[in-house]
Amino acid sequence: MLNKLALAGIKSRLRDYLVLFSGLVIGSAIFYMFMALATNDEFQKANSTLSATPLIFGFGAVLLAIITFVYIIYANSFLLTLRQRDYALFMMLGAKSRKISRLIFTETLVLGLGATVVGTTIGVGLTAGVSQLLRQTLDAPARHLVSLYWPAVAATIIFFAALFLLAALVNAHKMRQTPVLELLHADAQPVVIRRHPVRDLLLAGLGLVSLGVGYWAMQAINDLQLLSIPIALVTIVLGSFLLVGAVVTSIVGALRRNHHFAQQNLRSFTLAQIGFRLHSYTAILAVVSILFALALGAITVGMNFNRETPLMTNALTTYDVVVHNPDAATKRATRQLTGVTSKQTYHVKVAKHRVSFQTAEVSAQPVLDVKADVSKTKVVNYRRYRADPARTDNLTYQNAFLSLTTANITDATKLQFVSAQDFARTAGQPETIVTYRVRDLRANIPVLKRIHRREMRRYPQLATRVLPDKYLVYRMMNGMNSGFAFMGFFLGLAFLAMLASTLMFKILSGAAADRARYRMLARMGVRPRLLRGSIRTEIGVLFGVPAILGVAHVLFGLQLFKALLLNPYTGIWIPFVIFAVLYALYFGLTVLLYNGIVRPRA
Template sequence: MLWKLSLTGIKSRFKDYLVLFSGLTFASAIFYMFMSIATNTSSLKGSIQVAFSITRVVFGFGIALLAIITLVYIVYANSFLLSMRQKDYGMYMMLGARTSKIGSLIFLETLVVGFLATILGSVIGIGLTQLVSQLLISQLGLHLHKFVGFYLPALLWTLLFFAVLFFLAALWNRHKLIKSNVINLLRENQKPVKLRHNTAWKFIEAILGIGLLAVGYWAMADYKELMTNSIVIGFFTIVIGSYFVFDSFFTGVVNLLRKNNKFKYKKLHSFTLGQLKFRLTDYTRILSIVSLLFALALGAITVGLNFNNLTDQTLEATYYDVVLYKKNATVKKDLRNVSVRSTTSLNYRIVEDKKNKENPETLYVSENEINQGKLKYRHFYVDKNGQQNYSTRTFSSKKMQDENSSAGAEMRYQLASLTPYSGARVKIVSQDKYDQLKAKNQKVELLLVNNFRSNFDNIEKLQKAAVNQMIGNPETTGDSVNVYLTNSKTGSYRLISSMASGFEFMGFFLGLAFLAMLASTLMFKVLSGANSDKPRYNMLWKMGTRKSLLKSSIAKEIGVLFALPAVLGVIDVLFGLQFFKSLLKNPYDKIWIPFTIFGVLYVIYYILTVVLYQGIVLRKENN
């Protein structure tokens, strides 16, 4: 009988359960996707290990953050579930149902809803993983063997994680129902909210809140001096400052508006402001959490998208696109598929001193070779704004011969890196002395190519062939030759692009997951108190208030609750991006993309919350 009554109650609140169920499903789907990509190594092959390992670390970090927000989300979703059902369970107890039976019923109901949502979410997650992994693999240029979205360990971890969460939630629901008497269950939503009227403390708290936020924003902007301390300072000051601002400053603004009689007595402003005053007092913690998570979500997408700019910085760091050490048949064949813009050669000789075991090779280059002005390199510097930049410089034999010159030391290092002997000492000598050296003349060809990005695969293939040919050259020894693909421009570009792509995808999907969960959390919090608001709206209806005014009041009230954490979160992001200037050339680049995505999705959640709330608090004959 109890199960029949329970199913009837669920059917009567099907729309509310659908919102709850869809939110839980989305959470488990995103969690499975992150877990699968971060832990699936069965298809990994040697040539892609570095790129994929970076991606796994990035997504592993995403899993940790996602687990935290999921935990918070489940708490408020469970609160919404309990608020929907506690009055029904109170009525069952009035009709004679035993407390133990009611406790078992809510325990099983919580587990069943959670289990079904997790199963459906995992199925959706498998399909989503297949789609996302293919996009990610194509971005990284990986070649995985039979990679599929289904990965059993990831599925088991997802089921275990959510099973533990829902089991704990079910225990809490059962405990709360058993310990509550019938009157409390029936009248729980009619308990008054305790307001604190200490005006002096509220004023101090408001000043402290704004001051702490200002300190946090200053710490983010002054990253050059504070270094990693800016994160520590910013975290504590912004978290505490956000709480104080919601607990006092915004409440103070509402109180000021209530004192403005012209505004207060217009339409239902007096009622709406009264509602907001109670809401802000009751919602201080949740609004603070939502604003911080909003900033994290928006920041994750913004920074993730801008990490792709690291590849541009990588291209700027190295002047020459390809270095050819010698030309065998394979190199000549691959060279035909690359459009070469210009070719520069570097002649050098290597003299080995076997007595010097630490650094036996000396690389000799003639003054004439350098003075032709054809050899160039990229000089790294930090500008006055703290941003990293590169400029093109020409090698100078005069500076390179000066052992005490920092510019000369940089040029010698850059020159050696163009040869297979990057660890050798560099000596610039006259042409006569160069010709007298008893060593074989060697040469490298330095290429500038067209369309590096669009023709990257062929360029990388050419550089790989050149490296393999040099390593396999019997005239060189493994002790002296230091040639690695990762030292080349193509190798650096591949490594950085893999990391950037991983952060880009992680930031995008983690940001969307955060947004969906934080918006759902706020929505559940608002809807969980909807039943207690019914009498107030019914009273206004009986007094003759028009339906349009009631709906307008609801839209404004919920709009403020959604807008305040969003506005503070946006401000947090705008100041927080200052910290990433040390890593990204322009962290504000294309900022309109994540802001537009967030704005659209956030408004959708707001509209959905307003519609559901109106459906609960307004009598059907009033709609």
């Protein structure tokens, strides 16, 4: 009988349970997606050249575990709030506390394990879908990434099972220890918020100092090395919590005390709502600010690694395409190149130990050689080499010309320049060399691949060159950078889903308690426009606080990558705009759903 009554209570609050269940499902799915990378050593070794990658993923796993722990604590509290009145009624009807404890224990554990299994299954599907999308978009091989990775499945299920077992024990114990009348009237109990200005000031100062230490640690990555990561992790999490709990609430309190500002329209009510929210949302908003920074930072870094692949490639090689004695098939392939910025043709004669260029051709079309000038302001510079017989013994000068030919270059190979008349009498195999440079390297990679394979079949000796052609250099650089780009985008999307679901879930789960307040205001004659504006302002502050804090974390956190990227801040506005649009969509959806719960229907 008791089980039937419990089931009936669940059915009566099915929408709230669906919100809770869906939030737990998303949490476990995101946790699995992260663990699919963090526990896969082969994937990390194959897709990252950074030796500290396992350590970074280890710290990320610890941070995500802490965030998930906070998330589960709140979800467990919400579950207990949903059921405590029902269980109090059961006890008033004669049910023994021992049976009630067993019931709440079973319900918590079944709900949690069910959400974990469903979430892990969805996580496997999301890992497969997102990884396939990123492979195609980023041209990233993502070697050894397995969507169904059993160590990650085991880690997810064990971690969540332990959390929900602990939550079930806590719920059962709390239900036994709490008096029936207190359970019955829990929703009617006033929440008294006591402010301590001196304490808040001290905590705010400590929070700023803590954040300052964390930001300094990230900027001093060259001096602190790997030690900067744990220092930043601890101090930024602590600083975020203290700032939300002290600084933001103090600002809201000051606005409430400004009667000229607070007494206009519904500002007094809205500020009271925000103040109450911030008091109970401190931990969640701090967690969301960290998630916001992780998501935006990961996407920004991933985009920069992806963007810098062609830049680094161009900094190592000069010509995008070099073809030798082009036949009809090669000419057809080169005509498919897009955005060609220069095309140069040289007529050369290759003998056993000598390569002859025509003086007039080289003077009219200087041979280019890339400078190793990779800086934050100018990525590539070129040296222009004209015909200069006095420099033919210079190794750098010589190689710029010889590397264009099909000659088997040895120490005895000499370079010479001759006139057009002497060229006809010079011994050697005639060779026509055509060089191309294009505006967009990445857009031409499929064509470069075909030309490269054809040139290697026709002239196998080119494979022995010290400096390979641009296609091979691109594949090498893309192999290093695409792993970082893939991980950045993958984790960024995962953290974005986590932070959005966490914040939406927290706000919507408390909407039922706000329903009476908004309906009372509606009965008093407050215009619907003012009610909608109050809701937008309240939720806007809850979305805005972690966003502002998260952006600050990102701007300082990118310092960690200055040793790996040419400039981690280049093009930063692109991921920021994309992220702002997605974040605004989540905000709009939350406002829409919240309105549907708290405002009376016409």
